[in-house]
Amino acid sequence: MQFLWFTLASFVVLLSVSLTTSVPIEEAFNHCLKLHSQTPNQFSSSIYTSTNGSFTSILESTAQNLRYLLPSLPKPDFIYTPLDDFQVQAAVICAKQLGIHMRVRSGGHDYEGLSYVSLIEKPFMVLDLAKLRAVNVDIAHNTAWIQAGATIGEVYYRISEKSSVHGFPAGLCTTLGIGGHITGGAYGSMMRKYGLGVDNVLDAKIVDANGRVLDRAAMGEDLFWAIRGGGGGSFGVILWWKIKLVPVPQTVTVFTVTKTLEQGGNKVLHRWQTKATKIDEDLFIRVLIQPGNGSVPGQRTVTTSYNALFLGGSDRLLQVMKHGFPELGLTRKNCVETSWIKSVLYIAGYPDGTAPEVLLQGKPTSKAYFKAKSDFVREVIPEKSLKTLWKIFLQEDGPLMIWNPYGGMMSKIAESATPFPHRKGVLYKIQYVTGWLDGEKSMAKHMSWMRKFYIHTTPYVSKYPRETYVNYRDLDIGMNQKNNTSFVKAWSWGYRYFKGNFNRLVKVKTKVDPSNFFRHEQSIPLLPTAKRG
Ligand SMILES: Cc1cc2nc3c(=O)[nH]c(=O)nc-3n(C[C@H](O)[C@H](O)[C@H](O)COP(=O)(O)OP(=O)(O)OC[C@H]3O[C@@H](n4cnc5c(N)ncnc54)[C@H](O)[C@@H]3O)c2cc1C
Ligand SMILES: *[C@@H]1O[C@H](CO)[C@@H](O)[C@H](O)[C@H]1NC(C)=O
Ligand SMILES: *[C@@H]1O[C@H](CO)[C@@H](O)[C@H](O)[C@H]1NC(C)=O
Ligand SMILES: *[C@@H]1O[C@H](CO)[C@@H](O)[C@H](O)[C@H]1NC(C)=O
Ligand SMILES: *[C@@H]1O[C@H](CO)[C@@H](O)[C@H](O)[C@H]1NC(C)=O
Numbered sequence: 001m002q003f004l005w006f007t008l009a010s011f012v013v014l015l016s017v018s019l020t021t022s023v024p025i026e027e028a029f030n031h032c033l034k035l036h037s038q039t040p041n042q043f044s045s046s047i048y049t050s051t052n053g054s055f056t057s058i059l060e061s062t063a064q065n066l067r068y069l070l071p072s073l074p075k076p077d078f079i080y081t082p083l084d085d086f087q088v089q090a091a092v093i094c095a096k097q098l099g100i101h102m103r104v105r106s107g108g109h110d111y112e113g114l115s116y117v118s119l120i121e122k123p124f125m126v127l128d129l130a131k132l133r134a135v136n137v138d139i140a141h142n143t144a145w146i147q148a149g150a151t152i153g154e155v156y157y158r159i160s161e162k163s164s165v166h167g168f169p170a171g172l173c174t175t176l177g178i179g180g181h182i183t184g185g186a187y188g189s190m191m192r193k194y195g196l197g198v199d200n201v202l203d204a205k206i207v208d209a210n211g212r213v214l215d216r217a218a219m220g221e222d223l224f225w226a227i228r229g230g231g232g233g234s235f236g237v238i239l240w241w242k243i244k245l246v247p248v249p250q251t252v253t254v255f256t257v258t259k260t261l262e263q264g265g266n267k268v269l270h271r272w273q274t275k276a277t278k279i280d281e282d283l284f285i286r287v288l289i290q291p292g293n294g295s296v297p298g299q300r301t302v303t304t305s306y307n308a309l310f311l312g313g314s315d316r317l318l319q320v321m322k323h324g325f326p327e328l329g330l331t332r333k334n335c336v337e338t339s340w341i342k343s344v345l346y347i348a349g350y351p352d353g354t355a356p357e358v359l360l361q362g363k364p365t366s367k368a369y370f371k372a373k374s375d376f377v378r379e380v381i382p383e384k385s386l387k388t389l390w391k392i393f394l395q396e397d398g399p400l401m402i403w404n405p406y407g408g409m410m411s412k413i414a415e416s417a418t419p420f421p422h423r424k425g426v427l428y429k430i431q432y433v434t435g436w437l438d439g440e441k442s443m444a445k446h447m448s449w450m451r452k453f454y455i456h457t458t459p460y461v462s463k464y465p466r467e468t469y470v471n472y473r474d475l476d477i478g479m480n481q482k483n484n485t486s487f488v489k490a491w492s493w494g495y496r497y498f499k500g501n502f503n504r505l506v507k508v509k510t511k512v513d514p515s516n517f518f519r520h521e522q523s524i525p526l527l528p529t530a531k532r533g
């Protein structure tokens with residue numbers, strides 16, 4: 001048996017070498033998959049090349065940022081959509097053997113399109129996990145095994161189907177793929193109570209760079225640590241997560257209260273910066289900041305919308321607000337009592353009365369050309385400085401900022417417990433977004449506004465490093481680095497996404513993927529050769 005295996009293995013190697021020189025890579029890949037198939041007799045492949053009529057619709061299906069679908073951007077040579085764990089395993093083995101650069105896609109929400117565009121290498125393929133979306137909820141044990149291609153909305157729905165008093169603390173946007181989402185942290189409206197998605201992961205199954213399927217016990221604690229926040233596409237292909245469910249009350253309360261600058265919005269926002277981080281952990285109040293119409297026709301103002309989830313009923317919420325944040329002036333009329341699963345729809349912005357089954361559609365509902373960035377704020381921004389920011393904010397057509405409170409459980413988890421380091425001392429996170437619809441036409445203008453606004457906020461946000469959320473991938477970081485060696489460049493974003501944890505991520509990466517098979521524009525780098533040993 002052993003002998004036969006070795007003969008077969010060397011046969012595959014020989015074959016692959018000769019195939020790469022004579023046949024298209026997708027054919028070589030297909031052939032290799034067949035050799036590794038569990039059921040070679042019924043082997044049918046799902047490889048889509050650019051000449052296949054379904055190629056474009058599959059490529060575009062979950063791609064969230066239209067900026068990365070522009071015709072001028074590189075397209076994969078082919079897309080492979082595996083149907084089970086074995087096929088994912090075979091895909092890694094074959095891509096590695098044939099030297100095909102691989103991108104892995106779960107939900108396609110990457111801000112810089114890293115899961116379906118390679119700006120650094122050609123040819124490349126996309127391993128699209130969209131067909132792997134099982135969600136197996138085990139209420140008796142407060143756990144679920146969830147497959148990488150499922151959306152977080154599907155996970156929420158399947159939990160709520162089995163219990164109205166269980167939930168999971170992850171993203172607000174319900175179409176995120178859990179393969180990429182949880183890998184980078186995963187925050188949502190229960191983070192102040194239960195922490196991030198990664199803080200509630202118990203086990204995982206991955207395909208590593210050697211094509212082995214490993215669970216937590218087999219991969220070891222270093223790698224298990226790295227995949228819980230170190231960002232997607234660096235350590236292996238996540239097949240499954242095992243998550244811990246958290247308790248949610250039968251009745252929760254949501255509200256949205258909007259104030260313009262003219263209605264005293266600036267003062268309230270100034271207060272929010274300290275109050276929203278100290279208030280009861282059951283309460284999460286984020287602020288959506290956008291341009292709006294002033295009372296004078298034709299004049300633009302800034303609107304601030306306080307959008308909240310409270311894990312309890314409105315009576316207690318009103319008490320909490322009376323003592324914790326009276327400046328907002330919340331009234332009973334503002335409060336909507338509902339179930340946790342309906343609060344998910346509310347916070348995600350679905351229209352009133354949308355049925356929870358919408359969560360099963362499993363792909364993005366709207367797409368745009370967009371650019372985004374993020375910051376963490378550790379000191380209150382003075383009222384006067386807020387006013388100067390609004391001037392530059394209003395220079396853009398459709399800017400959006402989302403301010404997201406920290407504190408609570410987020411302060412109780414050590415910076416090094418997971419690669420996600422933005423914990424104690426963070427008051428809130430800012431996300432900046434600008435979107436547009438006319439493609440390349442106005443792109444330069446919007447990109448340049450974003451970069452300019454980001455320079456203007458520098459004095460008010462975290463420093464040394466200027467912290468940034470890895471799940472809000474930003475390829476601007478490190479671009480202007482004078483020392484252009486790739487490791488030095490990687491430090492400029494690595495330290496900002498992970499702070500001191502970057503060192504450990506680099507060590508784990510060097511150990512588990514020494515040939516750097518899993519790589520992209522901002523994947524965790526290997527230790528420079530001289531320092532390895
Ligand atoms: C509209 C929108 C709303 C968002 N809201 C939130 C939010 O509320 N909270 C939050 O925390 N984040 C949020 N995000 C950010 C989101 O968490 C990240 O974009 C996340 O990476 C998306 O995961 P994905 O699987 O959908 O993306 P993909 O584009 O498929 O993947 C993202 C990255 O992970 C890699 N990857 C994908 N699948 C796997 C896998 N199975 N194994 C290993 N690597 C993999 C990819 O190669 C890529 O590098 C939002 C993003 C968008 C566009
Ligand atoms: C496209 O690819 C799929 C999967 O490999 C295959 O089933 C289908 O027949 C192809 N269609 C065309 C028109 O080639
Ligand atoms: C602001 O005014 C413009 C022009 O009157 C109108 O088209 C737009 O819908 C208004 N926006 C909001 C948010 O009310
Ligand atoms: C760094 O290198 C990249 C390509 O390797 C190049 O495009 C870029 O201009 C360089 N940047 C600087 C500041 O030299
Ligand atoms: C850039 O950084 C590398 C690694 O630290 C160092 O070896 C090299 O000398 C630096 N180059 C320049 C031009 O400073």
